[in-house]
Every structure is written in structure tokens, then in C-alpha cells.
Amino acid sequence: MDLAKVTVERLIEAARRAQAQAYAPYSSFAVGAAVLGADGRVFLGCNVENSSFGLTVCAERNAVAATLVAGTRPAAVAVVVNGKTVAPCGACRQVLAEFDPGMPVVLASATHDSHEVMSLDALLPGAFHFEKP
Numbered sequence: 001m002d003l004a005k006v007t008v009e010r011l012i013e014a015a016r017r018a019q020a021q022a023y024a025p026y027s028s029f030a031v032g033a034a035v036l037g038a039d040g041r042v043f044l045g046c047n048v049e050n051s052s053f054g055l056t057v058c059a060e061r062n063a064v065a066a067t068l069v070a071g072t073r074p075a076a077v078a079v080v081v082n083g084k085t086v087a088p089c090g091a092c093r094q095v096l097a098e099f100d101p102g103m104p105v106v107l108a109s110a111t112h113d114s115h116e117v118m119s120l121d122a123l124l125p126g127a128f129h130f131e132k133p
């Protein structure tokens with residue numbers, strides 16, 4: 001799916017709002033994610049860290065959960081950080097691939113006016129898919 005420019009901008013703006021809510025007292029690395037639902041609505045997620053570091057949940061997976069609980073499915077995602085853009089971590093790539101292995105992934109910066117749109121299959125070639133025997 002190709003994202004319209006207006007949709008890319010809408011997702012980046014939403015992800016910036018999500019980033020403002022990040023709970024990242026340990027890394028100080030605030031991440032915001034916005035998922036475009038299959039029904040056109042947009043859902044937010046931020047990273048939520050924990051003093052038991054392994055319990056940290058990434059912004060992308062929190063946005064995916066918000067999408068599902070609202071009754072729709074992820075169709076695209078934008079990720080916003082400060083400074084140089086980052087791609088979702090491996091765990092989040094696999095979680096996103098569950099819903100559409102080719103979904104558009106927008107990588108954006110809150111501090112630079114730049115972004116990039118990638119396809120998830122370029123970020124996670126050979127994703128695991130479970131097929132019932």
C-alpha cells in the first residue's frame with residue numbers, strides 16, 4: 001500500500017503527540033508511534049520503561065495493542081524519535097508483520113524536518129509466519 005502524503009503527515013503529527021507521553025526515565029530516549037488502522041482511524045503508542053528493564057514495552061507494540069482493542073487492524077505505522085530516525089526493533093517488526101508483512105513504515109524525526117517511508121518486508125525479510133500443520 002502506498003501512503004498518500006497527507007496520510008504520512010497525519011501519522012507523523014500523531015506520533016509526535018505520542019512521543020510527548022513517553023515514559024523513558026532510564027534511557028531518556030522518547031519514542032512515539034502512530035498506527036493507521038484499517039478503518040482509517042489513528043492509534044497512538046509511546047515507550048513505557050520499567051525499573052526491571054526487560055519489562056519495557058516499545059512505542060510500536062503499545063500502538064498495535066491500542067489498534068486491536070479499538071476493534072481494527074494495523075495498516076501502517078509511523079515512528080518518531082529525537083535526532084536521527086530509527087527503524088522499529090526486531091521484536092516490533094515481527095509484531096507488525098503479523099498484520100501486514102508489507103505495511104508502510106514511516107521513520108521520522110521530531111527535531112529534523114525529514115522522514116523516510118519504507119516497506120516492512122524490506123526491514124524484516126523472511127519474517128516468521130505460523131502455518132497450522
Ligand code: THU
Nearest residue numbers: 027029031047049058059088089
Ligand atoms: N524503543 C521503542 O520504543 N521502539 C523501538 O523500536 C526501539 C526502542 C524504546 C525502548 C526503550 O524504552 C528505548 O527505546 C531505548 O531502547
